[in-house]
Amino acid sequence: MTESTVELPKLGTTDGEPSHPLRPDGPAIPRQRAVADRPAPPDAGPAVLPRRLVGIREEVLDWVPEDRPRYTRLGLILVNTGLMAAISLFVALRRVLDVPWPMVVPIALFWGFLVLAIDSWMVSSTHGSLGRSRWLMFVPRLVMAVLLGSVIAEPLVLWVFHPAIHADVEQDRQKQVRIQAGRWTLCNPADGTDTTSLPECRDYQLGIKGPAAQEGELTRLTAERDALDSEITKLNADLAGKQKFAQDECAGVKRGGTSGRAGKGFRCDSAWKVADSFQKEVDLPGKRTRAAVLDQQINTLTSQLAASRKAHGATVETAIATKVGDFRGSFGPIDIIDEARGLERLSDRSGFVHAAQWLVRLLLILVDSLPVLAKIFSGTTAYDVLVNRQLSAGQRFHGRSLDVTDYTFEAATKASIHDIDERSRAQQERLDEDLDAEIDRRAGRYAAGMT
Template identity: 60%
Template sequence: MTLGADVTAEVPKPRGSEHSADTEQSPPEATGRASIRSREVLYVRPVTASTTSLPVLARRLVGVREEILAWVPEERPRYTRLGLIVVNTGMIAAISLFTALMRVLDVPWLAVIPIVLLWAAVVITIDSWMVSSTHGVLGSGRWLMFLPRLAMAVLLGAVIAEPLVLWIFHPAIETNIDQHRRDLVKKEAGLWTKCNPADGSDSTGVAECRDHQLGSSGPAAIQATLGGLEEQRIKLNDDYVKATEQRDEKQSFAAKECAGVKLNGTSGQEGWGPRCRKAWEVATKFERQINLPGMKKNIDAIDLRIKDLTNTLGTDRQTYQQVVEKGIAEQVAEYEATFGKVDIIEQARGLDRLSNDSTFVWAAQWLVRALLIMVDSLPVLAKILGGSTSYDKLVNRQLRTGQSFHGLSLDYAEHSVQALTQAGIDEIDDRSRRDREQHDEDLDSEIDRRAQRYAAEAG
């Protein structure tokens, strides 16, 4: 658009500019008036842009109206980059969901592409709304509008950032998970070994062994029988030794009585006298009563049985140990099979373990998370940091002008309807008045006609 202007301005006559009209023509400046006729281009707006270019599409993504932006084309790079930031957040969201789904679903990567693209479209739509809904907002209410949008952007960024954080720390997390699984398997194997000892001893009374019993019958019965026999053998041997000592004591007393050895209780008379015979009778009777050969025979029989059970127990223990080792290996393998594929939850736990073990990892993962959240929140942050732009002011005025024009349009429509309605009412009233006048004229004509007829009939 080209604006031309004819400008006429009163200016004071410059001193020393008096010239004779005879010698030269006075310049316009010397006449006391300056007539400046200008056809120069003062302002050329709007500056249109291609409707199919990539920058236009980027700006259209954030709700920019090109017909308004054409008045301030200097703002185009800003809003083009703002649109590209929204596209970048959508791409980051797509990558984040892709990495998460590939750890959750056991499907080909092509199968998750539609879901990833849908998620990217959702994120771009949300970011686009958060940015475009703030165009034209000025004044103190600007921050009140930005705060909930910034909170939403941070929340969305936190959701998007988590899978990317896990992906960045993936090597260390995988190593930690492998080591953690090995530790769990080792602990489980140790618990099964503790609760199922190779000697077959009972462990049902141990609280932690309640769910770790193989249920195999071991050499515990033989061990118990062998233990009983050993206790019995010790008792019989003690009785045998005690009885032998008592027999020897009584025989020694009788021998000393017959030898005339003077002791406490002996007569001191040598020879086979009444007391000598009595002492031997007591010793002989006691020996028959205790039956030392029978006691020895019982001890030998128990020793033989203990020997047989010991041999049997050794064989049973070896067999039972093999059964226990096989059972424990099966249980541990079954426990190890429950781990399955590493999912995103286990990765999060692995990162948490790494953070607990290392302050550096804790700080690094939170710095990365904060950076990703900030990047994902860039559409709103860029709009906030950019402040109120010239485009915002134009949009604000356009909105206010639109509201004013809308009000005027409604007023015009209301007055037009009122005028049309009043004109219709007036027309109806006029038609009704004319109808009444015509009716009166017709009535008067009918009266005159009938009067004339009655007069004629009377004459």
């Protein structure tokens, strides 16, 4: 089979001279405006590249060159969406990875290329769709565009509110540091008070033992000194009473138990013996000496305890400073998660920030979804109609080509079978002739032998 081409005559031409069919005597109309002069000359300018991104076939678009600007701008929208995606990932990775920015650029460019390829597929796959099927194709693509736009928009939203977010994150971190310092200080008093029984101090124990032994010894000595003071006071009162009784007995003072006779006699001596015996028995001088020793020990231990408490307080303060410093160092650089939480706190505190961040986010999502939206808003273009007809024609041509192929193969098969049958019949005839000749030859030989 040989391919043949049929050259169609151009409308509006007379003897090779271009003219308008309705105005043969009028001035020539420019090629781009002449409806009859189609297809238009191919466009070899830079505008072809954006149209290729949206899957435009220039040989079809040449029949409706009026749609060239529309699809050129649609391709530029795709390029802008890809650039926004690359910038968005660049901003996000700069907050997540602690690497030089040139190392992030290839990853961001790859992400932008990926988004560009996805948007290109979403737009190009709708060319030629007409009627109800057009909307059935657009709905899932629009949903995908919105989801993709949401992912791209979030880092850019954080970038827009970057100064306010960073200030809020710094304030929140300082607040957390103050809270931690307060808890460690509360649960680890400088005087060494035991706070292990407090539920809020369960995870905030330094494990540094204070001067508890000295405090216990001081408490014991103080209790012993107080008890000894009470005992001495009582014994002094008892001794003073007995000595007063002896004085009254010797002086002849008449009161309960005394004889009322003055002078040094048996009763006077007995009264003084009782007083002296009591004083020796209770050992008041020894008790007073012991009280003085306890006072000296208490004073010494009090001075030592004050120094120990001061040293313990310094140790606890240093340990708390270390714990708080470790907590402060655990924050690290402000990343995208910290920024997201900061924006959430700002939105909770300010209705203006809440509305503004959602307006920015929706605007970015809308911009990221523009390729599909622009295709939807463009409606059914003349290019779509031509592509639809070409797709239908292509399907018909393909079916007919298959029919021709089937018919050709079937005809060739029948011809081959017929040829095989003919050759088989001819071969059988030759075999029959050879057999007859052999029979005749043998019959002649037999007849010759009989004679």
